[in-house]
Amino acid sequence: MSGTTTQRDEIVERLDARFQELRQQVPVLKQRADDEGITEIARREDMIPLLFPHTTYKSYPESLIAKGQWAQLNRWLDSLSAHRVEGVDVSDVVDVDGYIDALEAVGHLVSSSSGTSGKSSFLNKSVQDREVSMQNMLDCLTDLGIHRDNSWHVIPVGPETGLSGHNALRDLIYKEYGRPDGIERPSGAEASGHYAYMARLSAMRKAMADGTAAPDELATHEASAAARQAENERRLRHWAEQIIEHRTEKIFFNSQFPNLFRLTEILRELGMKEGDITGENAMTAGGGLKGMSLPADYQNQIFRMLNIDPSRFFHYYSMQELNIRLPKCASGRYHVPSELVLFVLDKNGEALAPESDGKVEGRAAFFDTTVDGRWGGTITGDKISVELGDCSCGRTGPTVDADITRYSDLADDDKITCAGTTDAYVRGFLED
Structure with a gap:
């Protein structure tokens, strides 16, 4: 996205620093980076293959919950976590509520979607x-x-x-x-x-x-x-x-x-x-x-x-994948805080969407630099429109239009190209 050369360089430096810190801590991130041959973030585009589709956090086999295989679910969660999910006592767990309680008892403050539209997602979060x-x-x-x-x-x-x-x-x-x-x-x-x-x-x-x-x-x-x-x-x-x-x-x-x-x-x-x-x-x-x-x-x-x-x-x-909120201003637009790096991708999540006249429309993706419990890069299911210039409220920086839609509600459906690959990585950790 547009910005001064200094601003772009600073953003890339922040992304690379976080990548270098977490690539050895989050197993799925390491495998993805190794397979893509990514050893550093030298430009914003390098991050795109490393952004996890939102579906990643519900990539576990449903049978793990149906059969009460909580130790296996621990292995799945561990593959996506920056802090090891090991030694968590799940011997007395009988349902998801008890499973999350067991994780919270040792500092894994798991956030889960309600699952009203189907399968629940699980994101590992730390006290921080x-x-x-x-x-x-x-x-x-x-x-x-x-x-x-x-x-x-x-x-x-x-x-x-x-x-x-x-x-x-x-x-x-x-x-x-x-x-x-x-x-x-x-x-x-x-x-x-x-x-x-x-x-x-x-x-x-x-x-x-x-x-x-x-x-x-x-x-x-x-x-x-x-x-x-x-x-x-x-x-x-x-x-x-x-x-x-x-x-x-x-x-x-x-x-x-x-x-x-x-x-x-x-x-x-x-x-x-x-x-x-x-x-x-x-x-x-x-x-x-x-x-x-x-x-x-x-x-x-x-x-x-x-x-x-x-x-x-x-x-x-905001969303459960983010710690940080995008506040809505008096002009009715959501402002992107400095702790977040916004990517507007094409529908399939493969490349940056093209800019035109200071605007860009496409699939929202974020890197939250404050996330501690897992990798902070997420490709969402949201279609957004972004203004790259100054907002009429007087603040600078990119802003997101309030009219946000979900790709799953559109006729095109919600298909992210790399989702299947990331899911396969996670399944591989379960089978090891």
Whole structure:
């Protein structure tokens, strides 16, 4: 991508330094580099064969989980990790939740996708990764002007998952922003068994799609889903009642859009109108709609009902492969922080996409220089459009347009050329 010669040289130097540091630590990276004959990063293009497709982190055989072969899953995870996954006691593990607990007990803070669309991914993260990510959240909020003064009621709107990463971020917001006499969280036991539930959900969706779901299995699934939905509604109603009671005081909302929109619906059901909530409230939100269909103006409806001024709204683009967030500016564009190196690739992930008139469109790929637990290079499933010049908000550097789509949602499908090769490397480590 464009930039001064000095800037490009500095980026290449950073990439090569990280490559030299990790090539002997991450087994799959070493094999990929050896096969490609890459011994140094002399230009940005040298990195492209070394960026791991996002599917790499779900390249394990599903039979390992189905048969409870946790020691083998350790070997798979080790091949993608910078810190050895050895000696992890999995003798008492019976499901994915227990497996992740066993890894966390010895410092492997594995992040996993929910698996709502199928097979879950597993990314090894270190304590340092988590600390960097949480500090980045605080830094981004401070840059926006939301200061840590413990003057806010804090409302983490979403359902409790019991996941340690979610809990850590929730507790961080409470600690740094929450007032001592803040709104209390809804009563109820801490959630557990998240991954087991998501695995059952994925299996049931597959069975329903191919017509093999038995009536009793379907009934059990529907009852479980209804119970979870009822619990989420109970929590949202608790928050809505507390918002009404504290409607003139500052509230910091931390959630995803589907739950925030449902919260506004409940507030209307309880008689609230736009303008009734007058506290100078703030909000942070990441992620998309998680497959839900909402009105085109859903964000504006949320902002108006909860009294969220755009200057107090932290929206960002990120993913579980990254520690660092791309904050959205007042001009509606995501800015690439200095800790990230952005690559815009062609659809197949084989080469840099061509630039034209200061713009480039293609498949998003990143190298996160802060990642500690594994290799920081990722080819995503996202199609993005990037402006290479200065942003109208006044900041410099490349920016990503807010209209981000997934290749899997397009007719072309999500095919990354090197994905099969990388998956084969991982299978090879299991067979050794």
